Amino acid sequence: xxxxxxxxxxxxxxxxxxxxxxxxxxxxxxxxxxxxxxxxxxxxxxxxxxxxxxxxxxxxxxxxxxxxxxxxxxxxxxxxxxxxxxxxxxxxxxxxxxxxxxxxxxxxxxxxxxxxxxxxxxxxxxxxxxxxxxxxxxxxxxxxxxxxxxxxxxxxxxxxxxxxxxxxxxxxxxxxxxxxxxxxxxxxxxxxxxxxxxxxxxxxxxxxxxxxxxxxxxxxxxxxxxxxxxxxxxxxxxxxxxxxxxxxxxxxxxxxxxxxxxxxxxxxxxxxxxxxxxxxxxxxxxxxxxxxxxxxxxxxxxxxxxxxxxxxxxxxxxxxxxxxxxxxxxxxxxxxxxxxxxxxxxxxxxxxxxxxxxxxxxxxxxxxxxxxxxxxxxxxxxxxxxxxxxxxxxxxxxxxxxxxxxxxxxxxxxxxxxxxxxxxxxxxxxxxxxxxxxxxxxxxxxxxxxxxxxxxxxxxxxxxxxxxxxxxxxxxxxxxxxxxxxxxxxxxxxxxxx
Amino acid sequence: xxxxxxxxxxxxxxxxxxxxxxxxxxxxxxxxxxxxxxxxxxxxxxxxxxxxxxxxxxxxxxxxxxxxxxxxxxxxxxxxxxxxxxxxxxxxxxxxxxxxxxxxxxxxxxxxxxxxxxxxxxxxxxxxxxxxxxxxxxxxxxxxxxxxxxxxxxxxxxxxxxxxxxxxxxxxxxxxxxxxxxxxxxxxxxxxxxxxxxxxxxxxxxxxxxxxxxxxxxxxxxxxxxxxxxxxxxxxxxxxxxxxxxxxxxxxxxxxxxxxxxxxxxxxxxxxxxxxxxxxxxxxxxxxxxxxxxxxxx
Numbered sequence: 001x002x003x004x005x006x007x008x009x010x011x012x013x014x015x016x017x018x019x020x021x022x023x024x025x026x027x028x029x030x031x032x033x034x035x036x037x038x039x040x041x042x043x044x045x046x047x048x049x050x051x052x053x054x055x056x057x058x059x060x061x062x063x064x065x066x067x068x069x070x071x072x073x074x075x076x077x078x079x080x081x082x083x084x085x086x087x088x089x090x091x092x093x094x095x096x097x098x099x100x101x102x103x104x105x106x107x108x109x110x111x112x113x114x115x116x117x118x119x120x121x122x123x124x125x126x127x128x129x130x131x132x133x134x135x136x137x138x139x140x141x142x143x144x145x146x147x148x149x150x151x152x153x154x155x156x157x158x159x160x161x162x163x164x165x166x167x168x169x170x171x172x173x174x175x176x177x178x179x180x181x182x183x184x185x186x187x188x189x190x191x192x193x194x195x196x197x198x199x200x201x202x203x204x205x206x207x208x209x210x211x212x213x214x215x216x217x218x219x220x221x222x223x224x225x226x227x228x229x230x231x232x233x234x235x236x237x238x239x240x241x242x243x244x245x246x247x248x249x250x251x252x253x254x255x256x257x258x259x260x261x262x263x264x265x266x267x268x269x270x271x272x273x274x275x276x277x278x279x280x281x282x283x284x285x286x287x288x289x290x291x292x293x294x295x296x297x298x299x300x301x302x303x304x305x306x307x308x309x310x311x312x313x314x315x316x317x318x319x320x321x322x323x324x325x326x327x328x329x330x331x332x333x334x335x336x337x338x339x340x341x342x343x344x345x346x347x348x349x350x351x352x353x354x355x356x357x358x359x360x361x362x363x364x365x366x367x368x369x370x371x372x373x374x375x376x377x378x379x380x381x382x383x384x385x386x387x388x389x390x391x392x393x394x395x396x397x398x399x400x401x402x403x404x405x406x407x408x409x410x411x412x413x414x415x416x417x418x419x420x421x422x423x424x425x426x427x428x429x430x431x432x433x434x435x436x437x438x439x440x441x442x443x444x445x446x447x448x449x450x451x452x453x454x455x456x457x458x459x460x461x462x463x464x465x466x467x468x469x470x471x472x473x474x475x476x477x478x479x480x481x482x483x484x485x486x487x488x489x490x491x492x493x494x495x496x497x498x
Numbered sequence: 499x500x501x502x503x504x505x506x507x508x509x510x511x512x513x514x515x516x517x518x519x520x521x522x523x524x525x526x527x528x529x530x531x532x533x534x535x536x537x538x539x540x541x542x543x544x545x546x547x548x549x550x551x552x553x554x555x556x557x558x559x560x561x562x563x564x565x566x567x568x569x570x571x572x573x574x575x576x577x578x579x580x581x582x583x584x585x586x587x588x589x590x591x592x593x594x595x596x597x598x599x600x601x602x603x604x605x606x607x608x609x610x611x612x613x614x615x616x617x618x619x620x621x622x623x624x625x626x627x628x629x630x631x632x633x634x635x636x637x638x639x640x641x642x643x644x645x646x647x648x649x650x651x652x653x654x655x656x657x658x659x660x661x662x663x664x665x666x667x668x669x670x671x672x673x674x675x676x677x678x679x680x681x682x683x684x685x686x687x688x689x690x691x692x693x694x695x696x697x698x699x700x701x702x703x704x705x706x707x708x709x710x711x712x713x714x715x716x717x718x719x720x721x722x723x724x725x726x727x728x729x730x731x732x733x734x735x736x737x738x739x740x741x742x743x744x745x746x747x748x749x750x751x752x753x754x755x756x757x758x759x760x761x762x763x764x765x766x767x768x769x770x771x772x773x774x775x776x777x778x779x780x781x782x783x784x785x786x787x788x789x790x791x792x793x794x795x796x
Contacts, residue, residue, distance in 0.1 A: 364667050390637040394668035
């Protein structure tokens, strides 16, 4: 890194402006009404005086999130530089708001977006709002682990061939479990067919700051990315970055036929739904976290990788448990693996991932990120230390000793290509009724039904119910899959469009 | 010069000791380490500002941690000591000829180095050739040992900071596994008096109780620890700390002690009513699981 870069990134314009503002002791005849906390002593005692003093509104020295011209603009430019993006936007509505903005930017009513079938619900909800239509691609599932994987290039090529009018491809980079698709390959394919690539990097903030990790969206040449700075990056919950890629230089992506995205248009899209009084606690947390990652991200995430690798080897030496690692990479559905993710496969010790998740919390005061049928996940980030990992490993070995049983095996699953009959928006607003599950073939589903494992939807609102769907759901139910999403979880009735 | 060391025992109570001079101050990878010289307590060691030992009253703590289990277990050959970087526990252990091997696991090598330089009255324990030091996390060390030790002594700091892992259920469970079938574990169990210490004391007792069939608590008076009233946990797979004590055999060893004796051993397990109630409240808590923690696979 050159010294000019470090010098620029050592600034935190929003945080500095807030410091300056508080030192000036300005008399507040504006909102928020707590007036630096004086109006709410109990809350001030609870959160701390400093926090309340920093909870201020947009004003001249602090810029305005809707139309940044000074410190927010500067901070956004620094964030863009740090992430290798053409533009960056500070988002205060969680990464869900960043995902929405990506969908709204690339698709209008009736436009198609190619998405993996296990896409986060925020993407489908965004489609409900704007009227876009999903084209689903099978992400594949790992038979032993029972988790969804990534989209393969041949599957995407196929989707493009059948839907040459699609506007964009949506990619998770990585998935919750750390699985990455061939992002560079997808970007090249998409751009060659006039499509844009929008990337959910909710679990990939750190990718931009290490050369030992999978390629980041911006590095791969994607058009937009939603980055959960608050997950692995260290900012406050609900703060997020929306990045716009591209440089105006067409040569980098070969025969690109998709137009680059205009940051000015993205700003308009964001202003459709984002609050006009963005919290300065969130904004300054984004600003300071960006500074920390730009200056120290490499060392910080090297440490996280080392800790994750150490924990993996210790967990794998307990016996039974399988902490998954880079050995899974097959160049297809698992094109790369994010080594900071600590995913522990628990079935060989005779316990479901969710059981281990519960035992760790209830018996050992250890809170995991989540547990599913076959696995539980520890989220490692800039705040972790080896001593807590020792506790996790120690507790896992104790859980095996006290609660271990004969090995379980994952439930086999098969992918059913959905038939999208109505857009998510049409299905959402349609009149619906309950019908007998057995006689619902041919109707259009009005609710979504998901099977765990592997957490891939079987039906979503607007999709045609087929004989194959019914058979699969009955099979999954018999095998002990957890069926979620349906109002009638016994599946004797199902809600369909009238 | 009016130089004092002060430690807050609660936000509203502090103990201050007049200091002649500070002999050492430094920061290790794990904690702030300081050594002072004082007119009343002699030399004393603090970690992150918390009193660990003073020259004047360390004998009480170290004798009570070591001699109580040594008077109960008939044949201690292999001992694991967790923490204890000052060497005081090892010094007391080294007085038993029957012990063949002592593993000391201290996370912070700096503490041992500083003790050897400034606290020879405890660090002399490290001179014993039976002692082997391992500088690593106690939780990690104990996890890798199975059915190996007759006695485990947990000389931890407080349940926050680097010693936090030594107050957890997983640690006590791993200790259970590392002990032989008649093994004993003794731990420093905090104080029952001030609310925060009492909560830590209860939590530790609860977690040990979940792991060991015999789980008792005994007390000692340690003037420089918060409230002066301090507890130790006696956890064992087989031996009862009073019924199975071998007073005559221990006396025959002729070990000269300043605090401990076999009458005091019996008496130390007689606890004040309020302490008994605090402990019983933890023992009555239902186990969240239906599987008995003792009935699991060993």
